[in-house]
Amino acid sequence: MPDHSTDKDDEAAMGLRKIIHVDMDAFFASVEQRDNPELRGKPVAVGGSGGRGVVAAASYEARKFGVKSAMPSVTAKRLCPDLIFVRHRFDAYKEASRQIRAVFEHHTPHVEPLSLDEAYLDVTEDLLGIGSATRIADLIRQEIRAKTRLTASAGVSYNKFLAKLASDQNKPDGVCVIRPGQGADFVAGLPIRRFHGVGPKAEEKRKRLGIHTGAGLAAKDIEFLRTNFGSFADYLYRASRGIDLRPVSAHRVRKSVGGERTFSDDISSGAALRETLENIIDIVWERIENAKARGRTITLKMKYTDFQNMTRSKSVPHWIESKEEVAKLGRELLEEALPLPMPIRLMGLTLSNLDHGDAKPPEKDNAQLSLL
Numbered sequence: 001m002p003d004h005s006t007d008k009d010d011e012a013a014m015g016l017r018k019i020i021h022v023d024m025d026a027f028f029a030s031v032e033q034r035d036n037p038e039l040r041g042k043p044v045a046v047g048g049s050g051g052r053g054v055v056a057a058a059s060y061e062a063r064k065f066g067v068k069s070a071m072p073s074v075t076a077k078r079l080c081p082d083l084i085f086v087r088h089r090f091d092a093y094k095e096a097s098r099q100i101r102a103v104f105e106h107h108t109p110h111v112e113p114l115s116l117d118e119a120y121l122d123v124t125e126d127l128l129g130i131g132s133a134t135r136i137a138d139l140i141r142q143e144i145r146a147k148t149r150l151t152a153s154a155g156v157s158y159n160k161f162l163a164k165l166a167s168d169q170n171k172p173d174g175v176c177v178i179r180p181g182q183g184a185d186f187v188a189g190l191p192i193r194r195f196h197g198v199g200p201k202a203e204e205k206r207k208r209l210g211i212h213t214g215a216g217l218a219a220k221d222i223e224f225l226r227t228n229f230g231s232f233a234d235y236l237y238r239a240s241r242g243i244d245l246r247p248v249s250a251h252r253v254r255k256s257v258g259g260e261r262t263f264s265d266d267i268s269s270g271a272a273l274r275e276t277l278e279n280i281i282d283i284v285w286e287r288i289e290n291a292k293a294r295g296r297t298i299t300l301k302m303k304y305t306d307f308q309n310m311t312r313s314k315s316v317p318h319w320i321e322s323k324e325e326v327a328k329l330g331r332e333l334l335e336e337a338l339p340l341p342m343p344i345r346l347m348g349l350t351l352s353n354l355d356h357g358d359a360k361p362p363e364k365d366n367a368q369l370s371l372l
Helices: 008-014 027-035 073-079 090-107 133-148 160-169 183-188 200-208 214-218 222-239 270-291 323-337
Strands: 019-024 044-047 055-058 084-086 111-115 118-122 152-157 175-177 256-267 295-304 309-320 344-352 368-371
Touching (some): 019 090, 019 160, 027 044, 027 055, 044 073, 055 073, 090 111, 090 118, 090 133, 133 175, 152 160, 160 175, 160 183, 214 222, 256 270, 256 295, 270 323, 270 344, 295 323, 323 344
Parallel strands (some): 044 084, 152 175
Antiparallel strands (some): 019 118, 111 118, 256 344, 295 309, 295 344, 309 368
């Protein structure tokens, strides 16, 4: 049960922020179940069901069988023979996201969206004068349910790192509060894989060094971490102690807008890669529209099984302002990269060279291709 005993005087005296991370529960799949009563209570996957299809999202009923996003559909079907596949409907997801954002802005102007279904909120000074971040998180979840008939989970803490960890703790439809003084102890008991940004390769390296939990990481000094993890060391040092000084950036200047997918099984098939790219294009275009962004450069990123990255970029002499052009350039980059020298474990697409209001496209006659 959520704890509503926030001591506002102590928090103010310590000068701590009040941060909420709200994350919708199985968002795409939940929208499908909401809109189609026949899907409720059943294992549902959003994505293609063909031999080269990929799961974009899975309901909690499907997750019980091990089905998860970015998993090949044939693998998902093998794990859950009764799995029901539905095609994505981004218009429906976008409309639900718009309603959710309105709920956030009812309580604070300090909203940093991460995607259609999650955001950070700074409620240190909330618009309604409620004061308790835990109470605000409960109200937000209630209002989201009333307006959208969807559930959300929330994490409440004094920084972004801890709030995001907390929102994962009691999913679905739950709240977790990490109070001042509790951060380091909370992180100490977490497995390394729960640290955001720590992928499989980084986790394997930490295990080889005997680091399995946050406590094991916190026991290492900064010199040890820098020797073994380079530029990633400072983040690990702070995170293992529950420290994060980043503010909620409601109006941050974006350098790029994009999305990526990490596969549960490495893939190299051109057909599977093409279908995955189409899913990524849909997601990226929604984010571009939400950010009201336009740019000139599309970049395709792929990470091979040996963890080496390959990126290809293409720039045009005008602003890219349509989904069709994003898709066209992304498909061209993929075709130029095929056949792959080895399977990949991750694919991403981004739009960059963005217009921030006063930018003018340079005079160029031809699109340029660069291999980074």
